[in-house]
Every structure is written in structure tokens, then in C-alpha cells.
Amino acid sequence: MSGHEPWAQALPPSLSHSELMLFQHLVESETGIHLSMAKNALVANRLSRRLRELGLDSFAAYYTYVTSGGNEAEKVRMLDSLCTHETSFFRESRHFDLLRDHVFPEWVAQGAQGRRPRSLRVWSAGCSTGEEPYSLAMALLESFPQDSGWHLEIVATDLSTWAVRRAEEGLWNLERSRTIPPLLLRKYMLRGVRSQEGLMMAGPEVRQLLRFARANLHDPATWPVGKFDIIFCRNVLIYFGAEARVRVIQGLLQRLPETGYFFLGHAESLIGITAAARSVSANVYTPRPGPAEPSRE
The missing domain is CATH 1.10.155.10 (Chemotaxis receptor methyltransferase CheR, N-terminal domain)
Structure with missing residues (x-):
């Protein structure tokens, strides 16, 4: 049979x-x-x-x-x-609290005093399906509104071409909204109706800050060019071999000015990996002072 x-x-x-x-x-x-x-x-x-x-x-x-x-x-x-695509909006919320309560107010004050350019570049390295970079966009706009005179840019990259396409689409099931603070949800996200019932879409204010691309962290030739004020590389390097992890971290730190911030995931640390950064909070680092760097201009 x-x-x-x-x-x-x-x-x-x-x-x-x-x-x-x-x-x-x-x-x-x-x-x-x-x-x-x-x-x-x-x-x-x-x-x-x-x-x-x-x-x-x-x-x-x-x-x-x-x-x-x-x-x-x-x-x-x-x-x-x-590739693993586990992510959520405002994941590890204490990182966003640090930006909102300490980092961003300091930069706003420095910009008003002419002590720093009124521009910010952020890299979400390992952006998965987009929840992290869109969270960063909402956080930035709360501290640096469109009419504040600041230029904001978020570059979001991932190894997965599928994830990058999904992130660029900016469309999720409405249940994904549960971790977005209600005020920000109402302000920056659009609720789907009729054929898109049960979905939400990123609004135009946050979309205009974002640029997406595929990048392989193992291959610096694929990385976005230039320096960044903030780099999020969270819950990515835990999957790397030891030698590759060290090499990538050293490369990422070189993309930050001394005033920049480097964010890792909750299970990641720079202890025993590099002395080129100092800890400022749990899994958050800034580059240690070193030789003068060329201008970012």
C-alpha cells in the first residue's frame, strides 16, 4: 500500500x-x-x-x-x-530612557550654545525587520522636532535582504504596537483600515529620517560611509565567533567620535574585548580619548 x-x-x-x-x-x-x-x-x-x-x-x-x-x-x-530576526519596538527600553533623559538633552544644549553641529547620524547595525530604527526615529523626533533646525539621519542595515525589505516597507501587525509608548504610537504610527485592518504603518515623519541597505558586518566594504553619533549593534555579535566579534567591535568604535555612543545588547559586553571604550551605563559605551580625529565635514 x-x-x-x-x-x-x-x-x-x-x-x-x-x-x-x-x-x-x-x-x-x-x-x-x-x-x-x-x-x-x-x-x-x-x-x-x-x-x-x-x-x-x-x-x-x-x-x-x-x-x-x-x-x-x-x-x-x-x-x-x-538569520535570526527576533526584535521588538523599544526593546531594552532603558537604552531609550538614557537617550531621552541624558544624551539628547545634553546635545540639544550643546547645539544651542554652538558647541556641536546641529546634526545627528545614527546607525542601526542589525536592524532586522525595522522595529529598532523606527523606535530610534520616534525617540529622535521627540527631542529634535522637525522645526528645531536639526538634521537627523538614521541608517539601518542588516545582513538579510528579506529583513531589509520588510523594514523599508514599515508595515507590521498591530499587535507589534504593544511596546510602543501610547503617546508615540498615536503621534507617529498610522492604523490600517479596510484592506489593511489589523496592521499599522510608520508615518511620514519617521520614514523621512530612515535609509535602508544590506550590509555584512563581517565585510567593512559593505558598511555605510562616514562617522555616526550613535551606533546600535544589539543582540547581533552574540552570534559571531570570537575573532570576528573583536574585529567588528574595533571597526564600529572607529566610526564614532569621542562624544559618540555605542549600544550593545543585554547579553553583550566589551569586557576583555577592547580597552578602546569606556562604559557609561549597562551595555553602553563611548570611545576613549585618543589621537585627534579628522573632521567629519
């Missing part, structure tokens, strides 16, 4: 130890992300769909397909599949 055959055929192929090691090396060399051996089930689950779509019968065959010459698009698609 063949009634059980479709079910058997639907089962994904198993991912052997040697196959996982192939993908482990490939992903780490391309992105700095380290896939531990405990990720076997996750890798198998996330890649099995592509095997079915391509008609391949093993992960080794898929690895050969991905790494064959001229197949860069499939490699990007594979990396998209393996």
Missing part, C-alpha cells in the same frame, strides 16, 4: 555532522556568524525548503550548488534563511 509514501517524501533529509561543518565554515567565513553543532536541527529546518524547491536530495548537494561559481544570489538567499 502506498498511502504513506507522500508523508515519507515530505520529511526533510537529515543533516550529517560533516554537512553541518561545511555550512558552519561557509557561514562563518562569509559573515562571522558561528553555527555551533547544537544548531543542527535549526540549519536543517531552515534550509530544507530550498532543497525541495531545487529538487536536491542532500544538504551536501545544496552546499555544492551554493558554492558553485556565479551563484552569489543563492548564497545570499541561504544566509537570509539562517
Whole structure:
């Protein structure tokens, strides 16, 4: 009797130890992300769909397909599949409290006194589906309104092309709004009606601050150019191997002036990684004074 055959055929192929090691090396060399051996089930689950779509019968065959010459698009698609996209609006709210209560008021005062340019650049490095950079946009506009004479720019990047497209779209299920302060929700988000019932969209004020792009933190050639006053790189580097983590952190700190701020996630720290930054709050750092830097102009 063949009634059980479709079910058997639907089962994904198993991912052997040697196959996982192939993908482990490939992903780490391309992105700095380290896939531990405990990720076997996750890798198998996330890649099995592509095997079915391509008609391949093993992960080794898929690895050969991905790494064959001229197949860069499939490699990007594979990396998209393996990226983690956990995020929320105003995640780790104490970071936004620090900006609102201490950092932004100081910069407003310095701008009024002519002690700093009336411009701010922020980089959300690892923006996922956009909740973080849109949260930053709302926070900025509360302290630096459109008519305040400040120029604001947020560059949001992610390794995943899929996540960048979703972030740029600026559209979420309404249930995602639960972590947005009610005042900011009413002020900066639009509620969907009719065909978009149950959805919310970022309003034009926050959208105009944002610029999105794909960037690989493991490859500085893909990074946005110039210096930033704030860099958020939260809950990203925990997935990196030790050497790649050190290299990325050193590179990111060089993109900040001495007055800039570097934000990590709650499980991340610079202890034992670099002496080039000092802690100002939990998981928040500023570069240590060093040789004079060239002008940002």
C-alpha cells in the first residue's frame, strides 16, 4: 500500500555532522556568524525548503550548488534563511530612557550654545525587520522636532535582504504596537483600515529620517560611509565567533567620535574585548580619548 509514501517524501533529509561543518565554515567565513553543532536541527529546518524547491536530495548537494561559481544570489538567499530576526519596538527600553533623559538633552544644549553641529547620524547595525530604527526615529523626533533646525539621519542595515525589505516597507501587525509608548504610537504610527485592518504603518515623519541597505558586518566594504553619533549593534555579535566579534567591535568604535555612543545588547559586553571604550551605563559605551580625529565635514 502506498498511502504513506507522500508523508515519507515530505520529511526533510537529515543533516550529517560533516554537512553541518561545511555550512558552519561557509557561514562563518562569509559573515562571522558561528553555527555551533547544537544548531543542527535549526540549519536543517531552515534550509530544507530550498532543497525541495531545487529538487536536491542532500544538504551536501545544496552546499555544492551554493558554492558553485556565479551563484552569489543563492548564497545570499541561504544566509537570509539562517538569520535570526527576533526584535521588538523599544526593546531594552532603558537604552531609550538614557537617550531621552541624558544624551539628547545634553546635545540639544550643546547645539544651542554652538558647541556641536546641529546634526545627528545614527546607525542601526542589525536592524532586522525595522522595529529598532523606527523606535530610534520616534525617540529622535521627540527631542529634535522637525522645526528645531536639526538634521537627523538614521541608517539601518542588516545582513538579510528579506529583513531589509520588510523594514523599508514599515508595515507590521498591530499587535507589534504593544511596546510602543501610547503617546508615540498615536503621534507617529498610522492604523490600517479596510484592506489593511489589523496592521499599522510608520508615518511620514519617521520614514523621512530612515535609509535602508544590506550590509555584512563581517565585510567593512559593505558598511555605510562616514562617522555616526550613535551606533546600535544589539543582540547581533552574540552570534559571531570570537575573532570576528573583536574585529567588528574595533571597526564600529572607529566610526564614532569621542562624544559618540555605542549600544550593545543585554547579553553583550566589551569586557576583555577592547580597552578602546569606556562604559557609561549597562551595555553602553563611548570611545576613549585618543589621537585627534579628522573632521567629519
